[in-house]
Amino acid sequence: MPELPEVEIVCRGLADAFVGHRLTGVIRRFNRLRWPIPDALEQLILGPSGAGGVLRSVERRSKYLLLGFDTGTLLIHLGMSGTLRRLAGGVPLRVHDHVDFVFGEHVLRYNDPRRFGAVLWSADTAQATASGHALFRKLGVEPLGEQFTGRLMYEATRRRATPIKQVLLSGAVVVGVGNIYASESLFRAGIRPTVAAGRIGASRYDRLAGSIRQTLLDAIAAGGSTLRDFVASTGQTGYFQLQCNVYGRTGQPCRVCGGPIRAIRQQQRATFYCPACQRA
DNA sequence: AGAATAACCTGCGTGC
DNA sequence: TGCACGCAGGTTATTC
DSSP: OOOHHHHHHHHHHHHHHHTTOBOOEEEESOOBSSSBOOTTHHHHHHOTTSOOOBOOEEEEETTEEEEEETTEEEEEEOTTTOEEEEEETTOOOOTTEEEEEEETTEEEEEEOSSOOOEEEEESSOHHHHHHHSGGGTTOOBOTTSTTOOHHHHHHHTTTOOSBHHHHHHHOSSBOOOOHHHHHHHHHHHTOOTTSBGGGOOHHHHHHHHHHHHHHHHHHHHTTSOOOTTOBOTTSOBOOOOOOOSSTTOTTSBOTTTOOBOEEEEETTEEEEEOTTTOOO
């Protein structure tokens, strides 16, 4: 599944390919993703007169894509296994191709084998939705935004016994840090994933905030990560060459100290770290 | 309230 | 070859 960098890449790809283009149809083949796809989605997008449907903007909030139309905002989440591909008309269907958004000669095709993703509608415009939709109410700050600082993390975690890895994954403080980049960011910061969030001091949170930001920026620069089924919105299969330092490298030598990378489980999720480089 | 667990799904690799 | 099992990038609802 996509983490924030992958969603950001898709977001940019969508903006380049479809902003200013008019949606001419929605074809839905399977209705139940995480939630049901709203009834009459096509009419909602096109508006009562049927004259709407020009895509005005594409934004990202956390791992949600926000497609702004004059009538409201289409919200898309890719879950663990979702992809969006831009295809010419007439490309044969694959299994799990649940929704097509038709833009004239091209189609934006949503595929999601595990169906943890979502296609939703908000009557708000994109900007209002980003701050006001119920889905976004409890979310933390954007990791690439100015509000995200070590100080913020420090203040949000006082007296909290939860391991720092789980705090990162929860999205309540900062969003967009998924299972791969949580491990990678903590490695870069030299912090052990099991440490209680409340026991990390202000200066180490400064370092962690910088590590998170840089890890995500590096991944975006690399065009996403090396995830198996990530597909850029252009339809190009994305095997990008972001090299992980710890994720998936159990037993292999740490790229810094040469010692073996260790794997543990936290909240039923794999965590990877270097016991020597991440001592506390 | 914070924290831990279960649940939603399919696909793939592994080991018997 | 087949089958059971565990695991996978996320998020929520439920429980204590």
